[in-house]
Amino acid sequence: MTKSQSASGGVALWRQIADAIRLDIVGGKLANGDRLPTEALLAERFSANRHTVRRALAVLAEEGVVAAEQGRGTFVKSIRRLSYPIGKRTRFREGLRGQAGSLTSVSISDKIENATARVAEALGLKPGTKVVRTESMSVADGVPISRSTTWLPYRRFPDFAARIKEMQSTTMVFQSYEIADYSRASTRISARHADFEETRSLNLAPGAIVLVSEAVDIDLEGEPLSYALTRFPAERMELVV
Amino acid sequence: MTKSQSASGGVALWRQIADAIRLDIVGGKLANGDRLPTEALLAERFSANRHTVRRALAVLAEEGVVAAEQGRGTFVKSIRRLSYPIGKRTRFREGLRGQAGSLTSVSISDKIENATARVAEALGLKPGTKVVRTESMSVADGVPISRSTTWLPYRRFPDFAARIKEMQSTTMVFQSYEIADYSRASTRISARHADFEETRSLNLAPGAIVLVSEAVDIDLEGEPLSYALTRFPAERMELVV
Numbered sequence: 001m002t003k004s005q006s007a008s009g010g011v012a013l014w015r016q017i018a019d020a021i022r023l024d025i026v027g028g029k030l031a032n033g034d035r036l037p038t039e040a041l042l043a044e045r046f047s048a049n050r051h052t053v054r055r056a057l058a059v060l061a062e063e064g065v066v067a068a069e070q071g072r073g074t075f076v077k078s079i080r081r082l083s084y085p086i087g088k089r090t091r092f093r094e095g096l097r098g099q100a101g102s103l104t105s106v107s108i109s110d111k112i113e114n115a116t117a118r119v120a121e122a123l124g125l126k127p128g129t130k131v132v133r134t135e136s137m138s139v140a141d142g143v144p145i146s147r148s149t150t151w152l153p154y155r156r157f158p159d160f161a162a163r164i165k166e167m168q169s170t171t172m173v174f175q176s177y178e179i180a181d182y183s184r185a186s187t188r189i190s191a192r193h194a195d196f197e198e199t200r201s202l203n204l205a206p207g208a209i210v211l212v213s214e215a216v217d218i219d220l221e222g223e224p225l226s227y228a229l230t231r232f233p234a235e236r237m238e239l240v241v
Numbered sequence: 242m243t244k245s246q247s248a249s250g251g252v253a254l255w256r257q258i259a260d261a262i263r264l265d266i267v268g269g270k271l272a273n274g275d276r277l278p279t280e281a282l283l284a285e286r287f288s289a290n291r292h293t294v295r296r297a298l299a300v301l302a303e304e305g306v307v308a309a310e311q312g313r314g315t316f317v318k319s320i321r322r323l324s325y326p327i328g329k330r331t332r333f334r335e336g337l338r339g340q341a342g343s344l345t346s347v348s349i350s351d352k353i354e355n356a357t358a359r360v361a362e363a364l365g366l367k368p369g370t371k372v373v374r375t376e377s378m379s380v381a382d383g384v385p386i387s388r389s390t391t392w393l394p395y396r397r398f399p400d401f402a403a404r405i406k407e408m409q410s411t412t413m414v415f416q417s418y419e420i421a422d423y424s425r426a427s428t429r430i431s432a433r434h435a436d437f438e439e440t441r442s443l444n445l446a447p448g449a450i451v452l453v454s455e456a457v458d459i460d461l462e463g464e465p466l467s468y469a470l471t472r473f474p475a476e477r478m479e480l481v482v
Binding site: 023211 | 252253256257260261263264322324327328425427428429430431432433434436437447448450451452475479480481482
């Protein structure tokens with residue numbers, strides 16, 4: 001293993017270089033269309049060899065952050081993050097309208113289980129109460145943009161899983177249960193590294209970051225309808241309050 | 242360099258193990274006070290040697306996530322994240338009241354500069370207009386919990402920097418400029434790896450994640466007062482909407 005690949009603080013040098021260049025872009029030091037410094041200059045700046053710099057650039061190219069042009073150098077491509085609005089009235093499809101050509105929801109799996117303390121608390125149930133749990137993700141223009149785990153009271157929504165597969169819209173499923181309207185009671189936002197399953201399902205590079213939103217939706221009477229744990233790839237999404 | 246330290250996807254194995262255990266804790270699989278599996282079991286689970294597992298546990302211990310007890314094993318200590326509420330009326334000190342014994346704001350530096358396109362747009366100014374820029378951080382019970390860069394129109398707040406150093410409260414400084422009340426116009430939340438300066442000032446391990454909030458506050462007439470870029474260590478803070 002060469003020096004260039006050695007881990008400093010557990011993060012390989014090529015990843016640190018990729019992070020630094022990405023930050024320059026996100027921070028506005030490098031704008032869309034700008035030419036990056038040459039490999040030789042980047043190698044000097046980061047005290048790295050050119051092989052390591054090339055690896056960092058390859059990662060950024062794969063992410064769509066930069067693009068190499070034959071004989072001309074490497075250029076910045078704007079990082080297009082989708083903005084997902086969070087408010088009293090939070091609707092996934094509405095919130096992203098106009099930001100993506102196609103937006104699809106994919107049901108991955110579902111099961112009926114007993115509520116853990118955390119799920120029970122969020123839904124105002126006793127721990128151990130039967131809940132429906134669904135695993136799903138959403139894809140914008142072919143790119144995964146979220147991965148959700150959602151719990152709902154089984155008693156009220158016994159066949160939620162079948163209906164969401166058919167209708168692919170939470171709002172429509174709630175309407176089918178005669179819930180005219182619903183709103184967001186609370187959203188808790190944190191961030192962490194993606195776990196193995198998320199890395200795979202969201203098609204992320206190892207070490208990628210997810211924004212995690214924990215959301216409770218309630219009906220007009222204030223009754224909790226669902227508790228959803230949604231992971232958004234930080235490189236593709238931002239949340240707007 | 243041993244196999245245990247080799248980078249997979251740019252993230253060392255000991256860091257992956259630390260991340261996985263932290264996830265088990267954050268996700269509720271391991272609760273406060275639980276004993277972790279033995280080093281031998283963890284080594285088996287992660288196909289790692291015990292040296293690597295020990296390194297992961299040492300990192301978690303340093304973060305305050307676990308604690309080794311002589312002769313008894315390693316135990317989970319709850320990750321106490323502070324919750325910072327974001328809403329129409331967002332006040333730093335009020336929002337964290339009761340969550341920390343002591344809360345201090347530290348002014349790092351300030352300067353007068355010309356607004357970049359981004360700052361100008363946020364503040365409703367022409368690019369190049371003079372703005373005050375302040376660098377600050379806040380510390381809860383001795384631990385850094387945020388690092389902010391704030392821009393304000395120079396014309397309206399010529400000596401903001403001197404006043405914030407003296408009063409240490411944005412609300413009080415605004416009052417001193419006869420701004421009776423102000424509110425949050427928008428907050429944009431994203432996440433990324435901490436850069437070198439943030440790692441140092443926030444006392445983070447390399448590879449740590451920051452939640453980034455971009456916030457615009459306005460006065461009662463809707464006039465933008467400030468644009469703040471705040472970085473919160475994701476391991477210490479969550480945002481609640």
